[in-house]
Amino acid sequence: EIVLTQSPVTLSLSPGERATLSCRASQSVGNYLAWYQQKPGQAPRLLIYDASNRATGVPARFSGSGSGTDFTLTISSLEPDDFAVYYCQRRAFGGGTKVEIK
């Protein structure tokens, strides 16, 4: 069973700053990795699929990179709407990273 470990658990940043979120797999997953955003009381929203492809309607400030065991979600300049919890997934989900306002 592949385990995904996300870091950091919490990221405190200000609007306009760059956010870098990490997801590490316990064994290679190729490029089969997705990233989701979830806000309180809402269903998850797909941001990135197959490690680096933006889903329909996702702003260009969101980008994904990596392959094998190490992956990164980057938000180039945080907007107020971006403060949320982010999950990586390759069937099983990582534990999540909360991006909060500093």
Next chain:
Amino acid sequence: EVHLVESGGGLAQAGGSLRLSCAASGFPFSGYWMSWVRQAPGKGLEWVANIKQDGSEREYVDSVKGRFTISRDNAKNSLFLQLNNLRVEDTAVYYCARESAHYSQCDNWGQGTLVTVSS
């Protein structure tokens, strides 16, 4: 527009059963793998099960194997999850989701239905 609507959640006793449904619309339901994902109160997401387009393949997370059964009715554009022998730790919001890429990457989600299991 893709629309997924879950129903069937509620309160059940430990050892009891519930059947969740997901009504799909706005896309060719029979052309997609479908998943169930759950989220315990205040916790992260957990993938639960998925099913192939024709129902011929199904996979489950270890914690629900032998207790939960995923199924679908393509004629009615519906997805189901039968929950048997419920445990307190099965308490969660259960989401229905459409798979769009390998290994259960999901591009559309329902709003979820809450299952509460009491001891």
